[in-house]
């Protein structure tokens with residue numbers, strides 16, 4: 001596996017804003033989509049291209065298009081929805097496979113409650129999106145599910161990754177590349193990433209969050 005920490009100035013700036021304790025739901029939502037979009041740009045950098053010819057304004061012209069596999073974007077509900085529009089703004093034709101996973105707050109075990117995958121996964125590149133990679137349980141369960149359904153090429157886009165989660169994905173699925181805006185320091189005793197973003201799902205959906 002490889003882990004790619006995207007240290008682009010726009011990402012560093014936006015992530016800094018997201019870490020503020022007093023950030024509003026509106027601002028957190030907007031920034032999650034924006035950073036999701038920049039991560040998509042970086043995670044698609046090596047997609048293969050093929051040449052083709054079109055009629056341009058001054059006659060035939062050679063242009064290029066992305067060739068090979070089609071893409072499915074895989075948001076891990078709920079919080080992954082918070083990056084979806086940002087990803088689709090760059091890949092508007094991508095099919096979406098929804099995966100519902102909730103982490104038990106005491107045991108930290110990932111519990112799967114929804115699996116709505118698109119067809120032909122063996123012919124698609126899957127781009128999993130989730131703001132947080134903490135213990136890695138949710139991400140490993142999603143990759144397990146996709147591989148069981150035939151998917152062979154998988155990338156993961158997360159806003160913040162903990163070293164513990166990176167190690168868990170690396171051990172279980174060494175073929176998967178993770179793109180992240182930040183490799184953070186550690187997990188606290190409740191399994192939250194430090195410094196992290198707090199509870200990303202609650203911040204995106206406005207649950208358990210006082211209005212600021």
Ligand SMILES: O=P(O)(O)OC[C@H]1O[C@H](OP(=O)(O)OP(=O)(O)O)[C@H](O)[C@@H]1O
Pocket residue numbers: 076077078079080101102103104108110130131132133134135136137138139165191200201202
């Ligand atoms: O790496 P892990 O230890 O599995 O933790 C990360 C998961 O926890 C959060 O989701 P949560 O379970 O809170 O669900 P939500 O998106 O519905 O808030 C987050 O969005 C990840 O999916």
Ligand SMILES: O=c1cc[nH]c(=O)[nH]1
Pocket residue numbers: 132134191192193194196197198199200201
């Ligand atoms: O730090 C964390 C860990 C899991 N889920 C979150 O939303 N934040």
Ligand SMILES: [Mg+2]
Pocket residue numbers: 079199200201202
């Ligand atoms: Mg949550």
